[in-house]
Amino acid sequence: MSEPTDTELEALLAELAPTEAERTALLEEHRQLEKDLLRLADPLPPPDFLAKVMVRVAEAPARPVSAADVWSAVAIVAVTLVLAVGALLVSGGASSGGFGLALASLVVQLRESLVAIGSALLALWTTAALPMVVGLSLMLVATLTALRRFAQPSAAKVVS
Amino acid sequence: MNALSSLSSLSLGIMATEPALPWVDDVRRARRGDSNAFASLVKSVQRQVYGLCLRLLRTEAEAAEVAQETFLRAYQNLDRFDETRPFDLWVLTIARNQCLDLLRRRTKMKTDDVEDHAYNLQSGEPSLEEGAILRQERKSLEDAMATLSVDDREVLALYYVQKRTTKEIAEVMNVAPGTIMARLFRAREKLRTRMQAAEKGAA
Numbered sequence: 001m002s003e004p005t006d007t008e009l010e011a012l013l014a015e016l017a018p019t020e021a022e023r024t025a026l027l028e029e030h031r032q033l034e035k036d037l038l039r040l041a042d043p044l045p046p047p048d049f050l051a052k053v054m055v056r057v058a059e060a061p062a063r064p065v066s067a068a069d070v071w072s073a074v075a076i077v078a079v080t081l082v083l084a085v086g087a088l089l090v091s092g093g094a095s096s097g098g099f100g101l102a103l104a105s106l107v108v109q110l111r112e113s114l115v116a117i118g119s120a121l122l123a124l125w126t127t128a129a130l131p132m133v134v135g136l137s138l139m140l141v142a143t144l145t146a147l148r149r150f151a152q153p154s155a156a157k158v159v160s
Numbered sequence: 161m162n163a164l165s166s167l168s169s170l171s172l173g174i175m176a177t178e179p180a181l182p183w184v185d186d187v188r189r190a191r192r193g194d195s196n197a198f199a200s201l202v203k204s205v206q207r208q209v210y211g212l213c214l215r216l217l218r219t220e221a222e223a224a225e226v227a228q229e230t231f232l233r234a235y236q237n238l239d240r241f242d243e244t245r246p247f248d249l250w251v252l253t254i255a256r257n258q259c260l261d262l263l264r265r266r267t268k269m270k271t272d273d274v275e276d277h278a279y280n281l282q283s284g285e286p287s288l289e290e291g292a293i294l295r296q297e298r299k300s301l302e303d304a305m306a307t308l309s310v311d312d313r314e315v316l317a318l319y320y321v322q323k324r325t326t327k328e329i330a331e332v333m334n335v336a337p338g339t340i341m342a343r344l345f346r347a348r349e350k351l352r353t354r355m356q357a358a359e360k361g362a363a
Contacts, residue, residue, distance in 0.1 A: 050199060
């Protein structure tokens with residue numbers, strides 16, 4: 001970008017007022033105009049302006065997730081993953097065998113747990129279906145209420 | 161008299177001052193969720209923000225809407241505000257960008273002529289002693305100013321109406337500080353020409 005310099009202002013003046021007398025007259029007019037301009041003032045905003053702003057602030061959701069936020073999250077996950085793989089490699093794979101056994105054991109235990117939970121629920125349903133339905137309904141309502149409260153915009157907390 | 165010294169003599173003493181940081185406390189409290197602190201921040205700059213929006217957009221309804229949107233954006237991005245920078249300049253920059261976005265959309269949509277519902281800036285704060293002649297002169301000046309381009313209106317409004325320094329204006333307009341005096345001169349010259357034409361038309 002070219003910066004207008006004093007030379008540029010000189011050129012402007014020379015173009016507008018070639019003679020010294022014209023230049024003096026022009027500058028005097030500008031000076032008078034400046035005095036008038038300085039008397040101008042910004043108008044007041046509407047009386048309910050502040051109230052409207054605060055209502056909008058209260059109703060607006062918190063700042064939406066930006067691309068920068070997403071990239072930060074991706075970067076954190078990527079760095080964590082790289083560090084984890086790095087640690088595994090540095091350990092020379094000594095712990096990888098143990099890790100594999102632990103993982104296999106966890107899968108087996110998880111499967112057994114799921115089967116056990118299923119059996120328990122089936123037994124409960126056959127013996128006390130109505131209390132179970134009522135209990136589950138209450139739990140669902142409580143969860144939805146909690147989620148709704150959780151999803152309220154944080155901005156709303158700012159204005160009481 | 162040298163032309164440049166004449167030009168510099170036109171500068172009306174709008175000097176750069178040491179930046180104070182009166183907004184920092186309110187900004188910090190607003191970030192923690194204090195609504196009164198944010199309301200205080202809005203109060204401190206609402207007139208400048210609304211004034212700039214009105215001069216750029218020229219319709220009161222749009223100016224109020226964009227000014228409100230500006231404060232909403234400011235609130236949502238308060239965490240990103242650099243406390244060492246002046247809060248008013250930051251908000252003015254947001255307002256300016258919002259206005260320019262709207263003007264660009266207006267141009268794309270080729271909407272109706274805004275002259276039809278031109279704003280009235282005389283409703284500001286007329287002092288009691290202000291005479292009818294002075295009011296008329298002010299109206300003529302505002303009318304002539306309204307015919308200038310967005311850039312010209314903006315630089316004149318920031319420098320003369322809001323009494324900003326050239327450095328501050330450069331920050332808001334995102335241009336080199338050295339360009340502001342030339343922009344001001346050109347804008348003044350256009351304004352002078354328009355006023356002369358209007359006076360001739362009226363005569």
